[in-house]
Amino acid sequence: MSTITDQTRAGLRQWIADVDDAASRLPVAGGLFAxxxxxxxxxxxxxxxxxxxxxxxxxxxxxxxxxxxxxxxxxxxxxxxxxxxxxxxxxxxxxxxxxxxxxxxxxxxxxxxxxxxxxxxxxxxxxxxxxxxxxxxxxxxxxxxxxxxxxxxxxxxxxxxxxxxxxxxxxxxxxxxxxxxxxxxxxxxxxxxxxSAFRWAIGAAALFLVAALGLTLDNQVRLEPRLAEIETPATIEATLQSAIVQARAKGAADPVTIALADLARRLPDGAYATDIAFNNGSLRVSGLAWDAAATLSALANAPEFEGAAFSGATVRDEETGRERFDLTLRHVVSGSEARP
Incomplete structure (x- = not known):
């Protein structure tokens, strides 16, 4: 075992010597190592x-x-x-x-x-x-x-x-x-x-490693908690500001625009309305028959709409031959009574 250890040490010394010798022969930086x-x-x-x-x-x-x-x-x-x-x-x-x-x-x-x-x-x-x-x-x-x-x-x-x-x-x-x-x-x-160029390289690597560890610890211990404190109020403020902007836009819009926006938001994915009519708060929606159940369920549970009525029958379109449904309901503006 001692022979193997001695040979390993001798080989390492020779390798370090080769590195230092090569560094000392560099055109410019070699003067630092000689x-x-x-x-x-x-x-x-x-x-x-x-x-x-x-x-x-x-x-x-x-x-x-x-x-x-x-x-x-x-x-x-x-x-x-x-x-x-x-x-x-x-x-x-x-x-x-x-x-x-x-x-x-x-x-x-x-x-x-x-x-x-x-x-x-x-x-x-x-x-x-x-x-x-x-x-x-x-x-x-x-x-x-x-x-x-x-x-x-x-x-x-x-x-x-x-x-x-x-x-x-x-x-x-x-x-x-x-x-x-x-x-x-x-x-x-x-x-x-x-x-020794080898020792200089080892020293530089050790300094870089210590600096990297220090920055990582500083980031985890000091910067990340501080960043969380800074970001959380900003996120809440941004959410509130967005809600305020949407509420103001909704309040300034006319009843038809509000009703159409609420309808588009409440319709389930894959369900389409082909005809829409709005008159004094009453909304009539027409669509293909296979979308009837999903549309009725979505609008009946939405707080913006009430009094959904559906006769349970479908009407065949004479031009296309497809069956259609007709749904009537009233639109209620959020936070107020239904508009006349």
Whole structure:
């Protein structure tokens, strides 16, 4: 179980490192995720501390940590530190692998180490310099940096004695102050030691999540009850206003208009009146025979109409041959007596 956990953690670290490395190479925003590196150069018989701003201090092997401390303190202390071996202290070989091994280059380098390293494998610290990767015709060429592990351990111990804690270790290339591309300590790619793009993304996502939760809670606890208080009186007022407008319109209309409006409102769906006659409050409605029962039931129960009379017989229309009914009743204006 511990092996699986360790592999998972290593894979996650490598994935985060890949994300940070890709972010540091962006054209504009990459500057946010990269920082100036300090360099501790390991040479035969001495070390050189460079602060990344062009200043350096030479630290001979015979110099004690107490003596080296003031020299280092006199230079800039900001930025991550890389332990960098000079070319005389290490080796660099070009390794070739099939393109199919692109996703497993670290494992391929470990297997190829016996034929690539001039040093005994147990005493070899190595890492691929992936920025040199070149793929052509189904093969991948990449540089492999190597130093003696005993030299690496000794240099790390001396750096620690001087109060320095390297964030990476690599082999010198053209620019002594360049950011490292690999870490000989663990044989992996070196993430940019600036601001982590992955952590920035996680932080931004967390802030957005907290803001969204805060807005949701504020909406449920404060805004929705307040909105209900505001909307309820407005709804009641709108309903009352509509009723007032309808009542005023009805009061201003003539009896025939009122009677026709009430009749249209009270007729059931699917029932039709073909002839309507209004005279001094009396209303005569004619329609097709099959609508008679529904029409009579609807109008007899309506408060606007009273005295519905239906002879119970239907009359055949001589022109169309359809049977018709005749219904007489009185119309009563709501809230008043029937009009004469």
């Amino acid at each position: 920082r100036r590196w300090r360099v501790l150069i390991v040479e035969p018989g001495q070390m050189r501390y460079r602060d990344g701003r062009g200043e350096e201090a030479v630290l001979p092997a015979r110099m004690t940590p107490a003596e080296a401390g003031p020299l280092i303190a006199a230079l800039a202390q900001s930025g991550p530190l890389v332990l960098r071996f000079s070319s005389a202290m290490g080796f660099r070989r070009t390794a070739r692998f099939p393109s199919a091994a692109r996703g497993h280059l670290d494992e391929a380098a470990r297997l190829a180490l016996p034929r690539l390293s001039p040093l005994p494998v147990p005493d070899t610290a190595y890492a691929l310099e992936r920025d040199s990767l070149n793929e052509t015709e189904g093969w991948i060429d990449v540089s492999l940096a190597m130093v003696r592990r005993s030299d690496l351990d000794h240099a790390l111990a001396r750096a620690a004695a001087m109060g320095l804690k390297p964030a990476a270790a690599d082999l010198m290339r053209t620019d002594p102050d360049a950011a490292p591309v690999c870490d000989l300590r663990e044989g992996r790619r070196t993430p940019p030691a600036g601001h």
